[in-house]
Amino acid sequence: MNQKIRVVIAKPGLDGHDRGAKVIARALRDAGMEVIYTGLRQTPEHIVAAALQEDADVIGLSILSGAHMHICPRVMELLHQNGLDDVMVVVGGIIPDVDIPKLNVIGVRGIFLPGTPMQEIVDFITKNARSRVGSV
Amino acid sequence: MKSAPSGPAIEKAFTTISGRPIERLYTPEDIAQLDYARDLADPGAFPYTRGIHPTGYHGKPWTMRQFAGFGTPEETNQRYTQLLEAGGTGLSVAFDLPTLMGRDPDDALSLGEVGKCGVSVASLADMETLFSGIDLGAITTSMTINSPASMIFAMYLVVAEKQGVSWQTLSGTLQNDILKEFIAQKEYIYPPRPSMRLITDIFAFCMEQVPKWNTISVSGYHIREAGATAAQELAFTLRDGIEYVQYGVDAGLDVDAFAPRISFFFNAHSDFFEEIAKYRAARRIWAHVMRERFKASNPRSWQLRFHTQTAGVSLTAQQPYNNVVRTALQAMAGVLGGTQSLHTNSLDEALALPTAEAATLALRTQQIIAHETGVADIVDPLGGSYFVERLTRDLEAEALAYFDTIDRMGGMVEAVERGYPQKEIAESAYRFQQAVESREQLIVGVNDFVAVGERPIVTLYIDESVGEKQVRQLVQLRATRDNARVERALNALKAGAAGVENTMPLLIEAVRAYATVGEMCNALREVWGEYEESPVI
Known part of the structure; x- marks a missing residue:
């Protein structure tokens, strides 16, 4: 039985600046998680389909372009429609302070701004991801 | 001989921000192999290590070119007018992501992205508004556009035509560098080969029709921002340059007819001397490449001209006023390295696009360097420094080793298709992040000297x-x-x-x-x- 936390790292929107997404994907993998990196320009539909197919516990979205208030609500809505409410969504990137409470309200659990240590993200996911004990 | 340090033994290994080991002291031994006439020469003479102009900034100061663009063409037009009134000497257009990716504002993929990271330009009508009241014959404009470079350039040409400005006199720069998009920034549309054809089409067109236009700005900036070391930035950028020249020659163009219009764009990161050495090495390598590899005979083909931008990636969201200091020091490295033009980042850019006040302070930073510090009065003031000359030579050697590897793969297009530079950069980015985590690399305000209870600063917010x-x-x-x-x-x-x-x-x-x-x-x-x-x- 594999109890590794499974994380889909995705880069939605038109932006191609993938340094952060790739660095965090490697950090999570080095911390013992199973990481699936979707690559660039994924629509919310692609991302949720990947989460479903990969049996993901966590979706990590990297967004720097300012499009987060369009992308995140759509991802949350699609997760709900697919019965994936227990998949934790975290966001990393440039998110203005005023938008943080709005993202929390729709169910985004963790928001990691520039300068966040990788270890803080690893710890957050380890502590808050759904338990895989009992799953097949 | 180098003497042993008389003080207490120092255990810590010193490296540059790129991880290059650094000795305590450099001496004449480090430049023993250096031949002044062969390796350095006076500014304006081959191989141009010390600069391409004999008079340095006495003849012509660098162009203070601030990259700007946000929201609608009307809003950006106002920002340009303000920058020109504040003493800016060139414009530099930042386009939004839909424009950069060749998508109209009403494309489904553009949702939430229009005007966010730059100005939205969908058609000639937007371009006319963007340059309304600005005489294209009196300024030079740099446009940061790559995959749709030909389309945006065509718009600029038609605006000039409508203003009655002859294309023969029009001057400016198109970034037009698709290879670094595949390598680092990832704003590509078409596969590499047709993308290269668009570029050689621009080379050929401009030779005849827009002879003063800089057809390409071969960019290391984004490669560095993606996590490359200084040596990787130098190597991949110049190897990209080689690829463009090769494709131009293969398309039947005379090298001396298009190579003089090729320009470069480098990052100015925080490691002061390593950056200066990087610019000096770049000039020397390019001069040799053009003369020996491509047999160019026009000295203007040998001369590497470049724009510099301070390192966006070094800016911190924490204690943002510290960024003013970082930017000033980085800009100083660009000037000491002999840059032809310079963009200084604004203090708030780790948080948002800059406010007008922050953008003005960034411009003032350049004006203070130019007019108060005296550093621009001497050409290549660090030439002859044991340390800087040694670093210049080491960076050059490292870049040439990368050239060999990439040549063996068949060229940069082939290397990109195999993901080689992408992998090298991702490795460096991860190593750097690990150094930050372990606090081998300190970042003031982030992993040391942290402040509690910071008051947020006012930032620019682009609404829907x-x-x-x-x-x-x-x-x-x-x-x-x-x-x-x-x-x-x-x-x-x-x-x-x-x-x-x-x-x-x-x-x-x-x-x-x-x-x-x-x-x-x-x-x-x-x-x-x-x-x-x-x-x-």
């Missing part, structure tokens, strides 16, 4: 009305233009792209008919398809 406004204007444009003419122009473009005809005149005709960026890019998508990378982590 920009997208709505741009979409409304687009709907109106499509209803009022001559759509039959647009259709004809797009069909001619597709036919030309499928054959060997130069695409520039075809795009200019489409622009005159008010075809949109998305329509022109889609026409070429139909012919060439879209590129998708296999991601490497």
